[in-house]
Amino acid sequence: MAAKSGYTRPRPLAEDAAPPPPSAVLYVANCGPAVGVTDADVRAAFGAFGEVAGVQAADNSGARVIVRFHEPAAAEAAIAALHGRPCDRLAGRVLHIRYSVPVKPKALPGGSLPVALAASELGIPGIYMVEEFVTAAEEQELLAAVDSRSWKSLAKRRVQHYGYEFLYETRNVDSKQFLGELPAFISIVLEKIASFPGLKKCTTRLVDQLTVNEYPCGVGLSPHIDTHSAFEEMIFSLSLAGPCIMEFRKYPKGSWRAPSVVNGADEHTSQEPECIRKAIFLPSRSMLLMSGEGRYAWHHYIPHHKIDDVGGRVIKRNSRRVSFTFRKVCPALLISRHS
Numbered sequence: 001m002a003a004k005s006g007y008t009r010p011r012p013l014a015e016d017a018a019p020p021p022p023s024a025v026l027y028v029a030n031c032g033p034a035v036g037v038t039d040a041d042v043r044a045a046f047g048a049f050g051e052v053a054g055v056q057a058a059d060n061s062g063a064r065v066i067v068r069f070h071e072p073a074a075a076e077a078a079i080a081a082l083h084g085r086p087c088d089r090l091a092g093r094v095l096h097i098r099y100s101v102p103v104k105p106k107a108l109p110g111g112s113l114p115v116a117l118a119a120s121e122l123g124i125p126g127i128y129m130v131e132e133f134v135t136a137a138e139e140q141e142l143l144a145a146v147d148s149r150s151w152k153s154l155a156k157r158r159v160q161h162y163g164y165e166f167l168y169e170t171r172n173v174d175s176k177q178f179l180g181e182l183p184a185f186i187s188i189v190l191e192k193i194a195s196f197p198g199l200k201k202c203t204t205r206l207v208d209q210l211t212v213n214e215y216p217c218g219v220g221l222s223p224h225i226d227t228h229s230a231f232e233e234m235i236f237s238l239s240l241a242g243p244c245i246m247e248f249r250k251y252p253k254g255s256w257r258a259p260s261v262v263n264g265a266d267e268h269t270s271q272e273p274e275c276i277r278k279a280i281f282l283p284s285r286s287m288l289l290m291s292g293e294g295r296y297a298w299h300h301y302i303p304h305h306k307i308d309d310v311g312g313r314v315i316k317r318n319s320r321r322v323s324f325t326f327r328k329v330c331p332a333l334l335i336s337r338h339s
């Protein structure tokens with residue numbers, strides 16, 4: 001448990017490490033309610049050296065306290081008189097006293113990577129994001145539709161596939177298993193995709209495969225590039241039920257080792273090579289388009305976080321995020337497998 005005082009034990013001193021700098025705050029061991037010493041006893045013992053500003057538990061042991069003086073000189077005098085010596089005012093108890101150090105604030109996951117709120121800020125060619133792509137009512141309808149169908153459980157998330165089955169072992173589609181046309185409940189999304197800003201009018205279908213992913217809070221997706229030979233250039237991903245951060249990584253040529261894929265868990269364990277990292281915030285109901293360089297040359301990754309740091313704002317992930325990823329299977333794959 002973190003000390004409520006905001007101060008903690010200095011790290012054990014290595015032979016050559018500098019001790020914590022003198023201050024008005026002391027870390028006192030062998031002292032506290034668990035060893036029969038009350039706050040009032042501590043105040044009385046340390047008050048002999050200067051005014052005590054506060055006494056607080058250093059941790060939940062009950063045997064270590066933080067004593068704060070107003071003046072560093074009082075703390076110095078208390079150490080000189082009491083450290084390692086029997087204390088008369090505490091019935092001869094021997095205290096172990098050092099200067100305390102402030103508790104380091106826990107860094108938020110994601111480090112200091114700035115998170116773009118718009119694709120134009122991200123600056124990756126081919127990545128576009130449209131907010132409020134579907135309405136809140138459409139979002140509810142889409143969620144209800146997938147929740148009324150059966151989910152397939154992977155190690156950490158649940159999925160549904162439409163159009164063609166996706167095989168996680170090979171990161172490819174099973175072109176032999178045509179699951180039927182995309183279901184009617186997503187026609188509203190397909191219509192909107194056809195008029196995605198900036199897209200040229202297309203006479204053929206833009207997408208024919210849909211993967212629905214349901215991520216519980218704290219679950220993400222390891223860095224990957226959707227298989228070049230399996231899917232055409234444009235990949236659309238609609239975020240529903242909750243936001244997340246998507247990170248993009250560009251690795252120097254030849255440095256990337258693919259993650260191991262086990263039942264869709266796709267945890268990657270290898271040491272991270274140096275890479276360029278960029279991140280974008282994907283709010284609920286937003287649509288992301290990955291195309292061109294952003295689709296072919298950058299890995300995309302959803303960090304396994306429960307909270308995301310977006311420009312200093314802490315954004316909690318919802319109990320789940322459901323994404324609809326629309327892709328078009330490469331026609332060559334279908335012809336070669338069917339023939």
Ligand SMILES: O=C(O)CCC(=O)C(=O)O
Pocket residue numbers: 211213221226237238300323325
């Ligand atoms: O959940 C998402 O938005 C992305 C899913 C994805 O990258 C994939 O299924 O390949």
Ligand SMILES: [Fe+2]
Pocket residue numbers: 224225226300
């Ligand atoms: Fe992907």
